[in-house]
Amino acid sequence: MNRLKNNWFTESCEMWPGGTFSFEVKEVLHSEKSDYQDIDVYETTSFGRVLVLDGIIQCTQKDEFSYQEMISFLPLCCHKNPEKVLIVGGGDGGVAREVAKHPKVKQIVQVEIDAKVIEVSKKYLPFMAVGFDSPKLTLHVGDGFDFMKNHSQEFDVIITDSSDPIGPAVSLFQENYFALMKSALKPGGIVCSQAGTIWNDIELVSSTLRYCRNQFSSAAYGYTSVPTYPSGQIGFVIGSLDKDVKFDTPQLVFTREDEKAMNLRYYNSDVHKAAFVLPTFVKYQLV
Incomplete structure (x- = not known):
């Protein structure tokens, strides 16, 4: 599932309605759907590498x-x-x-x-x-x-x-x-x-x-x-x-x-x- 628009990833979720978090993507390193979830890894301009599961940020290299x-x-x-x-x-x-x-x-x-x-x-x-x-x-x-x-x-x-x-x-x-x-x-x-x-x-x-x-x-x-x-x-x-x-x-x-x-x-x-x-x-x- 492509969640990028103009090289920006935006996270939105029903658990925090009315708010989003975005980061700029330099490169899509990996994207696939496993038996359990969508798995994406991005190289970003500000946060290093980022792991995203089912559209939700799991961890960033920065923090x-x-x-x-x-x-x-x-x-x-x-x-x-x-x-x-x-x-x-x-x-x-x-x-x-x-x-x-x-x-x-x-x-x-x-x-x-x-x-x-x-x-x-x-x-x-x-x-x-x-x-x-x-x-x-x-x-x-x-x-x-x-x-x-x-x-x-x-x-x-x-x-x-x-x-x-x-x-x-x-x-x-x-x-x-x-x-x-x-x-x-x-x-x-x-x-x-x-x-x-x-x-x-x-x-x-x-x-x-x-x-x-x-x-x-x-x-x-x-x-x-x-x-x-x-x-x-x-x-x-x-x-x-x-x-x-x-x-x-x-x-x-x-x-x-x-x-x-x-x-x-x-x-x-x-x-x-x-x-x-x-x-x-x-x-x-x-x-």
């Missing part, structure tokens, strides 16, 4: 690290010893890249349903797909639901890097999905899922957090800044089987030398704490 680092390190640093981690989705490799950096992580299992996203990312988004090269990683192509049904009480942390709740990703925002993740966690385990933004759909944020709270002893919503997403922000729900967990207090604090060694460009312990400080209108709606 992807904010999303990848925060969805990974928020849950990892809330857990005392996150040795075994499951990633559901994340076919571009960015989350795997970040999870592999954590010094306590020993084993990463990733389940991505669309092999074409992995293939395309390895070819055109190597700065993210480098995550697939980690010796810690075991990659499965398949359905995350089916995988977790066969892996009970196995993981310390489960990270769901999904697209927005339109089409095949809708099921990842329902309560039965949080119940399934709960069954796949070890005692004290933590989950983290992409959960939308307060600016475009606070009802989605509220319902996703409610589903998480219904299944986990503790739950919270945190967010990060991603300028090329429609509202400039994206959020995550985090749930823990430990009722005493303090999400805004990282269990492991990195030094400046650690941050440099791991090439962290967004995440640090202060940003971690601030991620859970909510605006007034959100704070009281999500109680």
Whole structure:
């Protein structure tokens, strides 16, 4: 499907009616329809390479690290010893890249349903797909639901890097999905899922957090800044089987030398704490 007009790509979606986001395209690097979705990769004038799925921007080379680092390190640093981690989705490799950096992580299992996203990312988004090269990683192509049904009480942390709740990703925002993740966690385990933004759909944020709270002893919503997403922000729900967990207090604090060694460009312990400080209108709606 050609979404370009005069070398400009414009993103529009029913989730943010009345608003669009556009960028200038230098070159179409790839365009195809997989068994699950339309996959496009563009070389742009201002944002580097951009991955678009079903017409929705997934990541841009300019700011992807904010999303990848925060969805990974928020849950990892809330857990005392996150040795075994499951990633559901994340076919571009960015989350795997970040999870592999954590010094306590020993084993990463990733389940991505669309092999074409992995293939395309390895070819055109190597700065993210480098995550697939980690010796810690075991990659499965398949359905995350089916995988977790066969892996009970196995993981310390489960990270769901999904697209927005339109089409095949809708099921990842329902309560039965949080119940399934709960069954796949070890005692004290933590989950983290992409959960939308307060600016475009606070009802989605509220319902996703409610589903998480219904299944986990503790739950919270945190967010990060991603300028090329429609509202400039994206959020995550985090749930823990430990009722005493303090999400805004990282269990492991990195030094400046650690941050440099791991090439962290967004995440640090202060940003971690601030991620859970909510605006007034959100704070009281999500109680």
